[in-house]
Amino acid sequence: MAVGTKIMVGRHVIVRKLDSLEALGAVTNICSDKTGTLTQGKMVVKKAWVIAEGTYSIGDSNNPVDPTSAEISFESDPPFDHTPLKVPKTQAQKQAESPWLPASEFTGKEFLTQYLNIATFCNLASVHRNRETDRWDARGDPTEIAIQVFASRFDWGRRKFTSGDNPSWTQLAEYPFDSDVKRMTVIYRSFCSDGEKGCVEWAFMKGAVERVLEACTTIQYTDGAVLMSAEQEERVLKNMEALASQGLRVLALAKRPWHSQTEDWGQLPREDVERDMALFGLIGLYDPPRVETAGAVKACHRAGINVHMLTGDHKQTARAIAIQVGILPPRINQLSPDVISSMVMTAAQFDLLSDDAIDDLPVLPLVIARCTPQTKVRMVEALHRRKKFVAMTGDGVNDSPALKRADVGIGMGMAGSDVAKDASDIVLTDDNFASILNSIEEGRRMFDNIKKFVLHLLAENIAQACTLLIGLVFKDSTGLSVFPLAPVEILWIIMITSSFPDMGLGWEPASDDVMTRPPHNLKVGIFTMELLVDLTVYGFWMAALCLASFALVVFGFGDGNLGHNCNHRIDDGCELVYRARSTTFTCLTWFALFLAWEMVHMRRSFFRLESDPPHIWTMWARHAWRNPFLFWSIMAGFITVFPIIYIPGLNTVVFKHAPISWEWSIVIIEAILFFLGIEFWKFCKRVYFRRHGDKVRNPETELGANTFSRYASTAGSGATDGVELEAQT
Ligand SMILES: Nc1ncnc2c1ncn2[C@@H]1O[C@H](COP(=O)(O)OP(=O)(O)OP(=O)(O)O)[C@@H](O)[C@H]1O
Numbered sequence: 001m002a003v004g005t006k007i008m009v010g011r012h013v014i015v016r017k018l019d020s021l022e023a024l025g026a027v028t029n030i031c032s033d034k035t036g037t038l039t040q041g042k043m044v045v046k047k048a049w050v051i052a053e054g055t056y057s058i059g060d061s062n063n064p065v066d067p068t069s070a071e072i073s074f075e076s077d078p079p080f081d082h083t084p085l086k087v088p089k090t091q092a093q094k095q096a097e098s099p100w101l102p103a104s105e106f107t108g109k110e111f112l113t114q115y116l117n118i119a120t121f122c123n124l125a126s127v128h129r130n131r132e133t134d135r136w137d138a139r140g141d142p143t144e145i146a147i148q149v150f151a152s153r154f155d156w157g158r159r160k161f162t163s164g165d166n167p168s169w170t171q172l173a174e175y176p177f178d179s180d181v182k183r184m185t186v187i188y189r190s191f192c193s194d195g196e197k198g199c200v201e202w203a204f205m206k207g208a209v210e211r212v213l214e215a216c217t218t219i220q221y222t223d224g225a226v227l228m229s230a231e232q233e234e235r236v237l238k239n240m241e242a243l244a245s246q247g248l249r250v251l252a253l254a255k256r257p258w259h260s261q262t263e264d265w266g267q268l269p270r271e272d273v274e275r276d277m278a279l280f281g282l283i284g285l286y287d288p289p290r291v292e293t294a295g296a297v298k299a300c301h302r303a304g305i306n307v308h309m310l311t312g313d314h315k316q317t318a319r320a321i322a323i324q325v326g327i328l329p330p331r332i333n334q335l336s337p338d339v340i341s342s343m344v345m346t347a348a349q350f351d352l353l354s355d356d357a358i359d360d361l362p363v364l365p366l367v368i369a370r371c372t373p374q375t376k377v378r379m380v381e382a383l384h385r386r387k388k389f390v391a392m393t394g395d396g397v398n399d400s401p402a403l404k405r406a407d408v409g410i411g412m413g414m415a416g417s418d419v420a421k422d423a424s425d426i427v428l429t430d431d432n433f434a435s436i437l438n439s440i441e442e443g444r445r446m447f448d449n450i451k452k453f454v455l456h457l458l459a460e461n462i463a464q465a466c467t468l469l470i471g472l473v474f475k476d477s478t479g480l481s482v483f484p485l486a487p488v489e490i491l492w493i494i495m496i497t498s499s500f501p502d503m504g505l506g507w508e509p510a511s512d513d514v515m516t517r518p519p520h521n522l523k524v525g526i527f528t529m530e531l532l533v534d535l536t537v538y539g540f541w542m543a544a545l546c547l548a549s550f551a552l553v554v555f556g557f558g559d560g561n562l563g564h565n566c567n568h569r570i571d572d573g574c575e576l577v578y579r580a581r582s583t584t585f586t587c588l589t590w591f592a593l594f595l596a597w598e599m600v601h602m603r604r605s606f607f608r609l610e611s612d613p614p615h616i617w618t619m620w621a622r623h624a625w626r627n628p629f630l631f632w633s634i635m636a637g638f639i640t641v642f643p644i645i646y647i648p649g650l651n652t653v654v655f656k657h658a659p660i661s662w663e664w665s666i667v668i669i670e671a672i673l674f675f676l677g678i679e680f681w682k683f684c685k686r687v688y689f690r691r692h693g694d695k696v697r698n699p700e701t702e703l704g705a706n707t708f709s710r711y712a713s714t715a716g717s718g719a720t721d722g723v724e725l726e727a728q729t
């Protein structure tokens with residue numbers, strides 16, 4: 001365990017509860033949040049829709065916090081009118097109609113300016129150039145940083161207005177953001193030169209579009225504010241969806257003039273401020289998936305692990321990102337709406353279902369949008385009712401119930417709250433989804449190694465016990481049993497073959513197939529049927545060889561003289577028995593040592609451990625060498641046989657055996673037989689498991705080949721079953 005923990009620190013994982021690594025190896029479902037875990041958490045504003053003017057697009061830049069880095073283009077349409085669904089324009093057309101220009105070209109536009117006021121003031125993040133390093137630094141929440149960077153592109157950073165002795169704007173009140181209200185509001189006063197008269201105060205609001213719309217009564221157009229009718233609202237939502245379906249997180253910006261005589265700003269109730277707003281526009285932020293995420297999700301699927309995204313973001317945004325990272329199949333649009341809605345839900349939809357209704361779903365949703373902490377808890381419980389073993393990530397203060405309820409709670413080291421970290425079993429120091437995979441691999445490796453260790457130990461014990469018990473049939477003339485192995489020999493073998501070699505097995509690196517087979521079942525534990533059969537077969541095979549070696553020396557090549565009182569003294573014609581014992585002793589010692597090598601993989605040949613080895617004939621040597629500790633402990637045991645057989649006195653008096661000569665040929669032939677037998681058994685297992693093996697089931701196939709073939713639309717899609725879909729991912 002301690003070894004495992006140390007390794008994990010280098011792989012961006014802190015293990016807070018030691019047994020959680022082992023548990024991670026058994027995980028069947030991971031529920032991950034999106035922002036910062038699946039994505040980079042470095043947002044940039046890509047689109048800004050100023051309703052009264054049009055849509056600004058921000059070009060690519062390689063530094064998300066550098067406001068000088070990208071060019072901007074402007075179109076007078078709302079975002080919906082130029083989504084790819086509409087008639088696509090050619091690149092040249094686009095460039096001619098809306099050229100990429102530096103941001104300074106757009107300053108001074110009336111509504112853009114008002115929009116920028118909301119963006120920059122309803123914002124706590126700060127963006128500035130570090131004088132020493134000459135690099136751009138940003139502090140604050142990623143969403144707000146992105147918006148502040150956007151404002152700064154137009155030289156509209158907050159600092160410019162609020163710092164200095166005579167700031168032109170001052171903040172009067174703030175109603176902060178949290179994951180439940182999903183919006184924030186501030187009240188600002190603009191500087192007024194002629195005393196109190198003429199001062200203007202504004203309430204600025206931004207937040208999730210639905211939440212901001214709740215507070216808006218009008219919508220700002222060029223010619224003035226228009227009442228927010230159902231149609232207007234629908235138009236806004238349509239535009240939001242157009243942005244969200246490109247994977248953008250969409251926030252709405254709104255404001256209202258504020259006339260209040262109060263000086264006690266802290267006392268104003270939130271409801272009084274957050275109403276009668278005028279909607280000004282939408283802003284679309286892109287948080288690119290981490291480069292590793294898609295690969296990690298695929299690796300999870302290969303390892304039989306289903307990945308769910310539980311996010312606070314909007315459904316369309318979540319869906320677009322889920323497709324990008326492979327949580328949802330790429331051609332999801334070709335599936336029927338029923339299937340899509342079973343794969344992607346909002347928390348509201350999910351929470352509306354009773355527990356029974358959830359249990360009746362053919363599959364649990366792969367994406368839940370607008371997720372609340374409570375929804376996460378329900379999801380864990382639903383998975384548990386399906387006998388799944390769940391890992392759950394969480395960063396928020398309210399995530400602890402879900403983290404505790406999950407079989408493995410995963411906290412975030414960088415963005416996570418301390419409460420969430422305290423409730424978790426492991427913490428990712430880099431907040432990266434891909435690091436979960438590292439710990440799963442480590443968990444599986446540890447579990448495997450415990451299995452190898454136990455298998456080795458028990459098989460060896462069976463071999464010893466059987467050799468001794470069956471060996472009781474060798475009786476001398478007085479009817480006394482002659483032991484094929486002396487007690488000291490047995491103790492020595494146990495000491496030399498199970499201490500260090502078993503420790504060495506604990507250090508075995510993960511075999512290259514740990515992540516391509518399904519998770520193990522923690523309820524069964526290590527004692528699977530396979531392991532039980534294995535240890536019987538190996539134990540009996542070794543015992544048979546040992547007994548044969550004894551019998552061959554005494555009865556085969558010798559005259560069958562079992563002497564007199566040979567368990568104690570070499571006199572009285574025990575020479576032959578003593579030599580036979582040395583032979584059996586050497587056999588058992590070597591077998592038990594070599595068995596450790598054979599245990600490195602339960603099914604693959606020791607002579608072909610990698611699925612795709614570069615050098616067929618030398619690879620066994622590399623296998624022996626890839627775990628030096630194991631190598632040396634086997635070598636040490638192998639060599640100590642010689643002094644123990646040949647040092648006079650030590651051999652006959654302590655170990656009750658005698659030096660051997662021609663008997664070595666028996667040892668060598670039996671060692672070859674030992675390998676052949678075990679390799680043959682493994683070969684049979686490989687054949688068996690190829691036919692009846694436990695295959696990895698991907699989430700797509702778990703959705704059911706039937707589900708897909710029943711629902712998949714026939715229109716031109718090749719996707720007729722789950723296998724097809726799997727191939728596409
Ligand atoms: N600083 C903010 N001010 C106003 N609204 C915000 C702010 N940050 C986020 N929002 C809105 O609240 C929604 C949910 O945000 P929340 O923080 O709950 O999710 P998240 O934790 O960022 O996402 P995930 O759960 O995927 O990690 C966002 O989609 C956005 O619309």
Ligand code: NA
Nearest residue numbers: 033034035395
């Ligand atoms: Na989050």
